[in-house]
Every structure is written in structure tokens, then in C-alpha cells.
Amino acid sequence: MHTKTLKELSAMLHAKDISATELASLFLNRIQRSDLNAFLHVDERLTLQQAADADRRIARDDVTPLTGIPIAHKDIFVTQGWRSTAGSKMLENYTSPFDATVVEQFNAAGMVTLGKLNCDEFAMGSSNENSYFGPVKNPWDRRAIPGGSSGGSAAAIAARLTPAATATDTGGSIRQPASLCGVTGIKPTYGRVSRFGMIAFASSLDQGGPIAKTAEDCALLLNAMAGFDARDSTSLERHKEDFTRELNSGLHGLRIGVPREFFGPGLAADVEQAVRAALREYEKLGARLVDISLPKTELSIPVYYVIAPAEASSNLSRFDGVRYGHRASEYKDLSDMYKKTRAEGFGEEVKRRILVGAYVLSHGYYDAYYLQAQKIRRLIAQDFQAAFTQCDVIMGPVSPTVAWDLGDKLDDPVANYLADIFTLSTSLAGLPGMSVPCGFGQGEKNAQRPVGLQLIGNYFGEAKLLNVAHQYQQATNWHLLQPAGA
Numbered sequence: 059m060h061t062k063t064l065k066e067l068s069a070m071l072h073a074k075d076i077s078a079t080e081l082a083s084l085f086l087n088r089i090q091r092s093d094l095n096a097f098l099h100v101d102e103r104l105t106l107q108q109a110a111d112a113d114r115r116i117a118r119d120d121v122t123p124l125t126g127i128p129i130a131h132k133d134i135f136v137t138q139g140w141r142s143t144a145g146s147k148m149l150e151n152y153t154s155p156f157d158a159t160v161v162e163q164f165n166a167a168g169m170v171t172l173g174k175l176n177c178d179e180f181a182m183g184s185s186n187e188n189s190y191f192g193p194v195k196n197p198w199d200r201r202a203i204p205g206g207s208s209g210g211s212a213a214a215i216a217a218r219l220t221p222a223a224t225a226t227d228t229g230g231s232i233r234q235p236a237s238l239c240g241v242t243g244i245k246p247t248y249g250r251v252s253r254f255g256m257i258a259f260a261s262s263l264d265q266g267g268p269i270a271k272t273a274e275d276c277a278l279l280l281n282a283m284a285g286f287d288a289r290d291s292t293s294l295e296r297h298k299e300d301f302t303r304e305l306n307s308g309l310h311g312l313r314i315g316v317p318r319e320f321f322g323p324g325l326a327a328d329v330e331q332a333v334r335a336a337l338r339e340y341e342k343l344g345a346r347l348v349d350i351s352l353p354k355t356e357l358s359i360p361v362y363y364v365i366a367p368a369e370a371s372s373n374l375s376r377f378d379g380v381r382y383g384h385r386a387s388e389y390k391d392l393s394d395m396y397k398k399t400r401a402e403g404f405g406e407e408v409k410r411r412i413l414v415g416a417y418v419l420s421h422g423y424y425d426a427y428y429l430q431a432q433k434i435r436r437l438i439a440q441d442f443q444a445a446f447t448q449c450d451v452i453m454g455p456v457s458p459t460v461a462w463d464l465g466d467k468l469d470d471p472v473a474n475y476l477a478d479i480f481t482l483s484t485s486l487a488g489l490p491g492m493s494v495p496c497g498f499g500q501g502e503k504n505a506q507r508p509v510g511l512q513l514i515g516n517y518f519g520e521a522k523l524l525n526v527a528h529q530y531q532q533a534t535n536w537h538l539l540q541p542a543g544a
């Protein structure tokens with residue numbers, strides 16, 4: 059039962075072959091037995107209450123395709139009832155008085171919340187090792203990182219602790235963990251999914267999206283998740299659309315842009331092999347490969363690591379010991395209280411970014427760093443527009459290597475930043491991107507570790523991306539494989 063897709067679960071629930079309560083209990087049980095540290099907060103009573111509500115809705119035929127299906131939320135979305143920590147000591151005991159719009163929409167659809175998922179502190183990281191609550195283990199190989207920052211979301215899907223999860227992507231945090239855990243995830247066009255109640259990291263980049271087993275499941279989830287929200291000032295005023303509408307279209311004549319810069323010397327041979335095999339599979343499905351160039355790819359790292367910390371330094375100023383969360387227990391005066399609270403509440407990486415952010419925004423450096431980064435950000439977006447005159451979608455690797463070992467890059471923040479090379483530019487341009495399982499590579503110790511194929515679409519091209527991913531998943535079975543014991 060725990061291996062079924064959302065579509066299959068939906069059919070069973072609505073045919074009353076299983077109840078929402080039975081399904082929720084089954085997953086709660088799996089969560090309880092898991093050693094991955096993927097979940098930070100569960101509350102059986104609340105979950106079963108929601109499941110009973112869903113069963114009542116099913117009994118009176120008041121259903122959506124998602125009614126009664128369990129979901130878990132990255133702990134960056136605020137939730138009434140479950141604590142919302144953003145993986146930080148600063149918010150260790152914080153409970154929100156309201157639900158994020160995304161959570162509200164899934165509740166309205168009748169989904170059942172299983173709990174909250176571990177992540178890097180304030181979504182800053184690529185390995186989930188920056189969580190105050192400890193790292194998540196990769197279910198394919200417990201010595202490996204699950205990726206980050208949405209490591210809990212990806213690991214929980216891979217281990218079938220939940221059939222659906224939310225995640226957020228600022229510079230790759232949906233695609234990279236999905237890739238390293240062998241599951242499917244989509245980061246929509248910036249502005250598609252409301253950021254209201256999503257604890258802010260870098261507001262011009264942050265975007266929520268789903269992680270699940272298949273592209274079809276992601277489409278179903280995105281249907282509930284996307285939509286205009288007046289409470290988010292950068293939410294796009296677009297009509298609701300059905301992201302499943304193109305799933306079954308054929309790919310004959312599809313032009314796939316293959317960026318030269320994504321296949322350079324930094325790419326591990328095993329990852330390249332899996333990605334090239336996926337491209338060949340697409341050719342068999344009728345697509346044509348087009349050689350393209352995204353010349354500013356390399357600059358996306360310095361640009362992102364100026365802009366994201368700049369925005370973070372501003373967003374995180376609200377954690378001052380007065381309005382939210384942790385407050386130092388002893389202090390001399392107000393300014394001492396701020397200092398101690400922030401020194402105690404934030405972890406190393408968050409502090410590093412606040413310092414960098416404050417620096418690049420300061421008088422004298424603003425023009426040299428922040429403004430310059432903004433200009434290059436625009437050029438990066440233009441590169442994509444030039445590429446999309448030659449192709450319909452862009453494909454390449456998500457991550458230059460398979461999951462590395464826990465602890466390997468712990469003392470080397472720059473090594474972590476460099477691993478984001480293939481995901482950052484999409485985020486800087488605000489484009490939609492996906493990761494789809496496409497094979498396995500060798501880990502450090504010869505373990506099988508998943509590889510993801512990245513799909514990048516033009517603005518509002520989610521339905522097309524999901525179609526392109528779904529067709530691949532009809533022809534291959536990488537997305538159906540499961541880690542041993544799951």
C-alpha cells in the first residue's frame with residue numbers, strides 16, 4: 059500500500075477500498091519505525107482528526123482527487139498545530155497562529171497532514187547537515203546525505219514515509235534532494251505558488267513546490283498548490299490551470315536543448331553517463347537534441363551567493379528575541395539581548411550568510427557586489443531566453459555528483475556552494491525546473507546512489523515539463539525503484 063502513487067491511492071480511497079484513517083495510521087506507523095530523522099514533528103491525534111474529517115467528506119462524496127491522501131510539509135511552511143522551526147534553534151518551540159497558504163490549500167482539498175519534515179536551517183544548505191535537529195540520512199545509503207535543503211522531504215518520499223511532500227527551492231532545494239534521493243520534484247515558475255507562511259530565506263528566489271514519486275503525482279499536487287494569493291505581493295495573477303492536461307501528449311518533434319556548460323570537467327562520469335542515457339531515451343521517444351550554450355552558468359554561483367545572503371540578512375532581522383522564538387536568558391540591556399539571542403539561536407551557516415549579506419549591502423560595497431550581481435542576474439535570465447528560441451525544454455544533470463558521504467563537506471562551505479552549479483541559474487532566472495530519477499551512479503564506497511535528470515522549461519511551462527517527465531516515466535522505471543527495506 060505504501061508504494062502506491064497518489065493516483066492509485068485516490069482511486070482506492072474514493073472506491074472505499076481503504077479509509078483515510080487506515081491510510082494515515084499506516085504511514086504514521088512507518089514514520090515511527092524510521093531511523094532517517096526525516097520527520098521533526100508528528101502529532102498522531104491531529105493527523106487522525108484530519109483523517110476522520112476526510113473520511114466524512116468521502117462518505118458524502120464531497121471529494122477532490124487529493125481527499126484523504128496523506129502529505130507532510132517541509133518545516134519551513136507554518137502550520138497551526140504542528141511546530142514550525144525552519145530547522146533552527148531560533149524557532150525550536152515556535153507554533154504559528156495560522157497556516158501557510160500552501161498548507162491551507164492542501165487542507166481545503168482534504169489532504170491529511172502527517173507532520174513536518176526536516177530541512178537545513180532556514181533552507182540554507184545542500185546536504186541537510188545545517189539542520190539544528192541533525193542531518194537526515196539518505197534511504198538508499200545511510201552513510202550518504204539526502205541533499206538539501208529539502209532533505210527531509212526527498213528522503214521521506216524515497217523511503218515511502220509519506221506519498222506526498224511539500225518543499226521549497228531557492229537555489230535548488232527541491233531539485234537537488236529529489237535527484238540525490240531518486241524521487242520526482244518540481245520547482246514552479248517564480249510567483250506561481252504563494253510564499254505566504256513560507257518562512258523567508260531569499261524572497262526574490264524562494265518558491266514552493268511538490269516532491270512525490272511520479273511526475274503525474276507532482277501535477278496533481280501542483281493543481282492544489284499553485285494559484286494567486288493576495289497575501290503574497292509577488293504572487294502572479296494567473297487563472298488556476300490543470301497541470302495534468304498535457305501529460306499524455308507525445309514528444310515527437312520536441313527540441314531538447316543540451317547546454318554545453320552543463321557537461322564540463324566538473325561533472326562526474328557516472329552522472330554524465332546516466333544523464334546521456336536519459337537523453338538517448340528521449341530521442342527514442344521522438345525528441346531531437348539541440349546543442350545550446352548558457353555562457354553565464356559559472357557566474358550563477360557568485361551571483362547567487364551575493365543575492366541570497368543579502369536578502370537573507372534582511373529577512374532574518376525579524377528574529378530578534380522580541381517577536382518570535384528564542385530569547386537569551388541573561389543580558390545586560392536591549393542591544394545585549396539582541397546579540398546574545400542571535401548568537402545563540404542561529405547556526406554557523408546562517409550567521410555566515412547574515413554577515414556576507416550585510417557586507418554586500420553596506421555602503422561602499424553595495425555597487426561593487428550587490429548591484430553587480432543584480433546586473434549579471436539579468437544577463438543569466440537573458441541567456442535562457444536566447445536558448446529558448448532554439449529549443450522547447452533544456453536538460454542536463456541536477457547535481458555534478460551523486461550524494462556524498464555525511465560529514466564530507468561539513469567544514470567546507472565553498473565546496474557545498476560549488477555543488478549548486480546546475481540549479482542556481484534556473485532559480486536566478488525564475489524559471490520552472492524539475493528533477494526526474496534517471497539512473498544510479500557509484501557512491502564513494504561503491505554503493506548505488508541515485509542520479510536525477512534536470513528539466514528546465516520557459517516561464518509558465520510547468521504543464522509541458524510535467525508532460526515531458528511523464529512520458530519518460532511511461533518508458534522507464536527508475537522512478538518505481540525503491541531503496542532496500544522501504
Ligand code: GLN
Nearest residue numbers: 181183227228229230231
Ligand atoms: N544550496 C543552496 C543554498 O544553500 C540552495 C538552497 C535552497 O534552494 N533553499 O542556498
